[in-house]
Amino acid sequence: MTGPFGMKGKRTVLNPANWQVFKDPEGSMQLIRRLVMENARQFVSRYVLAFLCMALVAASTAASAWIMKDIINQVFINRNEFMIYVIAGLVMVIFTIKGAATYGQMVILSRIGNSIVAGCQRRMFQRITEQDLSYFDRTPAGELTARVQHNTKAARSVLEMLVVSVGRDVLTIIGLVGVMIGQNPTMSAFALLIMPPAVLGVSVLVRRVRKHAKSQFVSTARILGTLQETTIGIRVVKAFGMEDHVRAAMNEAISAVEHRANKIASLTARTSPLMETLGGFAIAIVILYGGYSVVNLDQDPGAFFSFITALLLAYEPAKRLARLHVNLNNNLVGVRLMYELIDDVPELTDRPGAAELVVKGGEIRFDDVRFSYGESAALNGLTMVAEPGRTTALVGASGAGKSTVFSLIERFYEPDDGDILIDGQNTKDVTIASLRGHIAVVTQDTFLFDMSIRDNIALGRPGASDAEIEQAARDANAHDFIMDIPGGYDALAGEGGGRLSGGQRQRVAIARAMLRDAPILLLDEATSALDAESETKVQAALARLMKGRTTLVIAHRLATVRHADAIHVLDRGRLVESGTHDSLYAEDGIYRRLCELQFQDGSSKADEAEESIAVGNTAAV
Numbered sequence: 001m002t003g004p005f006g007m008k009g010k011r012t013v014l015n016p017a018n019w020q021v022f023k024d025p026e027g028s029m030q031l032i033r034r035l036v037m038e039n040a041r042q043f044v045s046r047y048v049l050a051f052l053c054m055a056l057v058a059a060s061t062a063a064s065a066w067i068m069k070d071i072i073n074q075v076f077i078n079r080n081e082f083m084i085y086v087i088a089g090l091v092m093v094i095f096t097i098k099g100a101a102t103y104g105q106m107v108i109l110s111r112i113g114n115s116i117v118a119g120c121q122r123r124m125f126q127r128i129t130e131q132d133l134s135y136f137d138r139t140p141a142g143e144l145t146a147r148v149q150h151n152t153k154a155a156r157s158v159l160e161m162l163v164v165s166v167g168r169d170v171l172t173i174i175g176l177v178g179v180m181i182g183q184n185p186t187m188s189a190f191a192l193l194i195m196p197p198a199v200l201g202v203s204v205l206v207r208r209v210r211k212h213a214k215s216q217f218v219s220t221a222r223i224l225g226t227l228q229e230t231t232i233g234i235r236v237v238k239a240f241g242m243e244d245h246v247r248a249a250m251n252e253a254i255s256a257v258e259h260r261a262n263k264i265a266s267l268t269a270r271t272s273p274l275m276e277t278l279g280g281f282a283i284a285i286v287i288l289y290g291g292y293s294v295v296n297l298d299q300d301p302g303a304f305f306s307f308i309t310a311l312l313l314a315y316e317p318a319k320r321l322a323r324l325h326v327n328l329n330n331n332l333v334g335v336r337l338m339y340e341l342i343d344d345v346p347e348l349t350d351r352p353g354a355a356e357l358v359v360k361g362g363e364i365r366f367d368d369v370r371f372s373y374g375e376s377a378a379l380n381g382l383t384m385v386a387e388p389g390r391t392t393a394l395v396g397a398s399g400a401g402k403s404t405v406f407s408l409i410e411r412f413y414e415p416d417d418g419d420i421l422i423d424g425q426n427t428k429d430v431t432i433a434s435l436r437g438h439i440a441v442v443t444q445d446t447f448l449f450d451m452s453i454r455d456n457i458a459l460g461r462p463g464a465s466d467a468e469i470e471q472a473a474r475d476a477n478a479h480d481f482i483m484d485i486p487g488g489y490d491a492l493a494g495e496g497g498g499r500l501s502g503g504q505r506q507r508v509a510i511a512r513a514m515l516r517d518a519p520i521l522l523l524d525e526a527t528s529a530l531d532a533e534s535e536t537k538v539q540a541a542l543a544r545l546m547k548g549r550t551t552l553v554i555a556h557r558l559a560t561v562r563h564a565d566a567i568h569v570l571d572r573g574r575l576v577e578s579g580t581h582d583s584l585y586a587e588d589g590i591y592r593r594l595c596e597l598q599f600q601d602g603s604s605k606a607d608e609a610e611e612s613i614a615v616g617n618t619a620a621v
Helices: 028-077 081-130 133-138 141-183 185-232 234-239 243-269 271-296 301-342 402-409 432-437 453-458 466-475 479-484 502-516 532-546 581-586 590-599 604-620
Strands: 364-373 376-386 391-395 417-422 439-443 520-524 550-554 566-571 574-579
Touching (some): 028 081, 028 141, 028 301, 081 301, 141 185, 141 301, 234 243, 364 402, 402 520, 402 550, 453 466, 466 502, 466 532, 502 532, 566 581, 566 590, 574 581, 574 590
Parallel strands (some): 391 550, 391 566, 439 520, 520 550
Antiparallel strands (some): 364 376, 364 417, 566 574
């Protein structure tokens, strides 16, 4: 598979054939029915008001055609001066009503549409945040962005097209057809002959538009995905001179969108020549028959001109209705994708009757746990224990399963087999919220939100006072650098914490964990990317944070875990060695070989590292 830059990788490739929503391409009516039913109740009063406005517009349009009979007969044939003023006044009234009603209709529908977009976006984002990590593993970020941004607007467009078409165009045509039949039923029959071929031609166009609309969404999602990934990885892009490669990938996606958009525009525009040609034939037949009747059969010329006016005025709404089916199916693709996301129930949810987790000591026990990412096994019958209130380190080569252990403890994924127990309670049987509420995490790649430093720390315990936040920052050795920043605690951290250094971000994350005051602490390579000075400060803060808590530490740098109460060595998802640093180093096993690789001299280098850690611990005390 290829990533967004066209390179080989594990990135998901968007394929509309795999989406359930496209397996029923003809289910448009069911989709429309659901969309209408979900929104009609909330906006029914405003829709009724909009319909009244559109009914006034339709009535005004029909009246403007009907009055043509009196204009011709009373003004041009009878030359009645008094009727000139009456008719002129009526025309002013008709178009004033039409203008006011049009304004009311547009404002009401715009407000309803904005509310629908906002509501759908809230529902989609709520569903996204409910998903487990496996969902994000298989769903590109660009696709999610496209769905939230574009598909909700498609829902608005579909409803507006339906309401406007029924309330304005259909009512207008009904009114004008009524005028036509009232003036001359025979000519009305001639004019309506264009409908069967028009419906047949539009149906052919609809099928082609639906196919191109699917492909256009895929390409749009790729554009957003490439843009997002380029922005996030801009340092890598520039460091490896990938600008041309990235631009080529983006240009390819943009060209695909442009091509599909042009095809859709071309297909949609074909309704115009179709309707123009058929309409021309209908009008020509009416003129031939009507003109012959007026000249040779002494028919009423006013009625003839009123009929022609009604026919010409009906022409535009008839063209809009002809395009409706095409535009509707174009936008229904987005609505289908929106509902696919909203209906996607998370795989990992609380079991019925799940209890609240109660942590007394904080013992964590893995009992023959097996887990795999797809076909790749990460844990193969892992059995281990993290003692309550003590520090347990997980070491091993990359891919040994250390990070998977953390993910399973936090229940980001469910084990394929086996049990994970916290103080004897199976994590499958407790609520996810209570489980994660008892866990604090500090990772290597600390993520901060683009909000104030105060608010980032407060995420550890929403509702904490400013005094508690500042005390957590002091305990994390973060208070001094925060006060040196312009704005202090109110300064923005930047996107991802980009306005702070690595060590500063780590200390803010530690302050967040301290404020959470959870009995279980997970540390994932929390100091591996820091310079010596920052590491000393972070180690001192971590020493305070770890005190009295059940702490699991992942560390590739073994010097940082020499003083752990227990060290578990993982290899290919299994526990192969367990003990203290001294006991494991005395054995000729994996741990000793890892130490020798890192320190070269298994004693002197390790002692130097131990001394540096001891300095940090002393500073913490």
